[in-house]
């Protein structure tokens with residue numbers, strides 16, 4: 483049976499960001515989670531209105547969030563759509579298998595492995611301990627049903643956008659860790675880090 487626990491610790495202020503609290507929630511429920519294979523995570527930064535991008539670009543520049551993205555994904559395969567891959571300032575992202583969903587021939591997607599379907603992506607990461615879905619909107623939408631862990635940077639603002647993260651069914655995921663709010667003074671934005679784990683299936687606790 484799952485029980486709820488909340489543990490919080492204080493992190494001191496850094497030069498241009500504030501990160502007052504780190505909390506671990508539902509620790510016991512987290513430990514009961516039965517991982518499935520492949521173990522798939524998803525990482526996204528989204529606004530309060532679920533906005534994630536416009537004109538095939540990001541909506542903000544949050545340097546500590548980019549560092550967190552790097553530290554979470556480093557060493558693991560990253561899965562993305564063709565638009566996201568072509569939007570990267572540096573590609574492929576180093577130290578990770580870059581897997582790109584596209585119907586285009588592999589020769590047009592230099593530096594990455596190519597998959598032509600969700601099934602092919604799942605096959606490509608089947609033997610990996612962990613892989614991360616990194617966007618964009620169409621790929622989040624299609625792979626969300628297969629994801630075990632959500633790493634969300636929740637930006638506390640709304641943005642005009644042309645791509646949005648799908649609605650999360652909170653009956654399927656539990657919040658296990660939250661840190662923030664953090665203030666980025668350069669970007670004039672505050673944001674929080676939230677980690678969700680897929681709830682165990684009721685018939686397979």
Ligand SMILES: NC(=O)c1ccc[n+]([C@@H]2O[C@H](COP(=O)([O-])OP(=O)(O)OC[C@H]3O[C@@H](n4cnc5c(N)ncnc54)[C@H](OP(=O)(O)O)[C@@H]3O)[C@@H](O)[C@H]2O)c1
Nearest residue numbers: 527535538539540563564565566584585617618619620621
């Ligand atoms: N805030 C964030 O955390 C974040 C993260 C990532 C991206 N973004 C933003 O998201 C936006 C891009 O998202 P998007 O939805 O426009 O594009 P996307 O998901 O990155 O790429 C879409 C393309 O992926 C290919 N694709 C998707 N599903 C496929 C499937 N099942 N089989 C084969 N190919 C498939 C198709 O390429 P082909 O046309 O070549 O077949 C499709 O046109 C950008 O603005 C980017 O900055 C934001």
